Amino acid sequence: xxxxxxxxxxxxxxxxxxxxxxxxxxxxxxxxxxxxxxxxxxxxxxxxxxxxxxxxxxxxxxxxxxxxxxxxxxxxxxxxxxxxxxxxxxxxxxxxxxxxxxxxxxxxxxxxxxxxxxxxxxxxxxxxxxxxxxxxxxxxxxxxxxxxxxxxxxxxxxxxxxxxxxxxxxxxxxxxxxxxxxxxxxxxxxxxxxxxxxxxxxxxxxxxxxxxxxxxxxxxxxxxxxxxxxxxxxxxxxxxxxxxxxxxxxxxxxxxxxxxxxxxxxxxxx
Numbered sequence: 095x096x097x098x099x100x101x102x103x104x105x106x107x108x109x110x111x112x113x114x115x116x117x118x119x120x121x122x123x124x125x126x127x128x129x130x131x132x133x134x135x136x137x138x139x140x141x142x143x144x145x146x147x148x149x150x151x152x153x154x155x156x157x158x159x160x161x162x163x164x165x166x167x168x169x170x171x172x173x174x175x176x177x178x179x180x181x182x183x184x185x186x187x188x189x190x191x192x193x194x195x196x197x198x199x200x201x202x203x204x205x206x207x208x209x210x211x212x213x214x215x216x217x218x219x220x221x222x223x224x225x226x227x228x229x230x231x232x233x234x235x236x237x238x239x240x241x242x243x244x245x246x247x248x249x250x251x252x253x254x255x256x257x258x259x260x261x262x263x264x265x266x267x268x269x270x271x272x273x274x275x276x277x278x279x280x281x282x283x284x285x286x287x288x289x290x291x292x293x294x295x296x297x298x299x300x301x302x303x304x305x306x307x308x309x310x311x312x313x314x315x316x317x318x319x320x321x322x323x324x325x326x327x328x329x330x331x332x333x334x335x336x337x338x339x340x341x342x343x344x345x346x347x348x349x350x351x352x353x354x355x356x357x358x359x360x361x362x363x364x
Contacts, residue, residue: 122151142168179205200239203227213256224250255285275301292335299324315355321348
């Protein structure tokens with residue numbers, strides 16, 4: 095282990111020494127060759143620094159397009175996705191008709207996808223990734239990358255759906271039943287074709303039912319009417335759902351409770 099550590103340190107020092115020699119060189123052609131070697135060998139930190147150093151020598155020349163293209167990728171491969179997005183954007187502004195333009199346009203959107211966090215967190219980058227991928231599909235209708243772009247949109251949609259579900263479920267778990275009911279219905283309206291659509295609807299029903307149960311006597315009747323409305327909507331929309339029996343139970347209970355509270359209201363009025 096000790097020998098291995100010494101060997102790694104020696105290799106690191108040799109590597110640094112070689113890199114310092116490259117950076118001190120006054121020959122831009124030599125530096126470009128070395129930058130290409132660093133890039134090919136996945137030493138992206140070194141490649142990035144050398145590319146930055148030689149850009150002023152090649153700006154406006156025929157080599158600059160490839161230099162800038164690879165420079166953008168050095169940021170991407172170092173997971174500096176924010177900088178990579180900006181570099182891909184600038185490449186497209188400089189070289190809109192490049193043979194690499196389609197690829198770079200895709201990669202610009204992909205950097206947002208790579209910045210997309212877990213569902214519990216802010217999903218601004220997820221939404222941006224979806225927007226860029228849809229724009230890519232629209233502007234490159236024949237691209238072989240469109241299949242992947244569609245997959246990214248679908249993954250992103252599921253993440254947004256999961257985020258909304260987590261928020262709705264949290265309202266239910268902390269007994270904020272009215273807010274939960276609204277949130278589950280909003281979730282269903284946002285993702286009507288979800289394979290979990292019927293589960294979202296029954297959670298809205300459960301939430302409205304619990305809200306009605308806990309309401310003051312004067313408000314129970316109207317709130318059980320809302321549960322009945324939600325149950326009937328469920329049974330019309332999801333006739334083959336495995337939750338249908340449970341919904342029917344909520345419907346029957348709500349009808350009975352509505353009748354009970356209506357009768358009590360009549361007696362009180364009398």
